[in-house]
Amino acid sequence: MFKQLLSVFLESQCPCCQKTTAHTFCKYCFNKLSSHQLKQPDRTGWWGETPVFAWGRYDGQLKRAIALMKYDNHPEIGIMLGKLLAKTWLASNLAKFTKISVIPIPLHHHKMKERSFNQAEKIALGFCQLTGYSLSSQALIRVKKTQAMFDLSPEERIKNLQGAFRLGKKPPQHPVLLLDDIYTMGTTIKESAKILRRNQIKVIGSVVVAKTSSYN
Template structure:
């Protein structure tokens, strides 16, 4: 209902530039968004953890995610999740049907925002791939507002107590989904918890990863 209402309102104008459009984005913004797409979304699939990335966290993609998260545009999760899913299917990295688990937000924060963008993205993803959506597969039991000021080591330690297992299908490998992948600390913490419960994790799929981070990771 909420989504439908938003979609109805947004048919009038592009959420990125306010120009009139009958699609989610105007033609111009859609073209710009496509430019931020990685030609090799599986380029980080050899990393630990394995990461599948739709595009570069820059320009139009960065603005779209910011509109989604901070400007009350939950409907933008749908085209992003669908684009991620189409790239994922194209890459054909597994033949197995998966359990798709979004990285959860702390309930207080989610209440403030009204939605968890990762969950909306993963729902759109599953609509395309037919994988099993497990929005409560992980729970975030602690807020992580203060992570910014911590050293990488302290950050990992704090994060290791942030997640707990939720309602999850144990027969399938898990693909975690998030909007952005930066240092990977959050994903590693989530994977740790799943492993602790003997749940197999295939990897992480995200809409965007900043390329500056690629360089930073390489320096480590």
């Protein structure tokens, strides 16, 4: 009887369909989310100066989950997505890196006040919980309030992010993986990596939950 009562109190509503669930998403919505996972994420973008490892395609239920996290106050979705990203990373041939500092892309303090949390930091928390990597949330600071990037051209994106970041007071102790929720053209990741490298900090690459179809 006690266990039955306890299970009722522990259950919550699925943020996608409002069904009662003991997990972040109900089984049906989680399966829809999982259908957007990339088949071979470690081979689709791990190249170039700042390679990217993406868990899934920015579409359908995954796109909706990220929107719910950011705009409907569901930070727990970020932790869940971080754990999904971590499981795939650990199963890849890239998990040979053992001592890593994970730096989530920071929000400007105005955006933090508006949203109350940084979605990249929540994802990074879940990612580090499973990988055992060091979370370096204060290693990078966003000092410029930038425009939303979705309707900007590649040239406008670069100009928008110039001078947006600086090194924080707590530099990372190990080589860095940058972490963000969505990867479109990589402008934010590249600008962040540039600041770190300018300060003699090694950047291995980046990990993201989703990449858009515009990225190849």
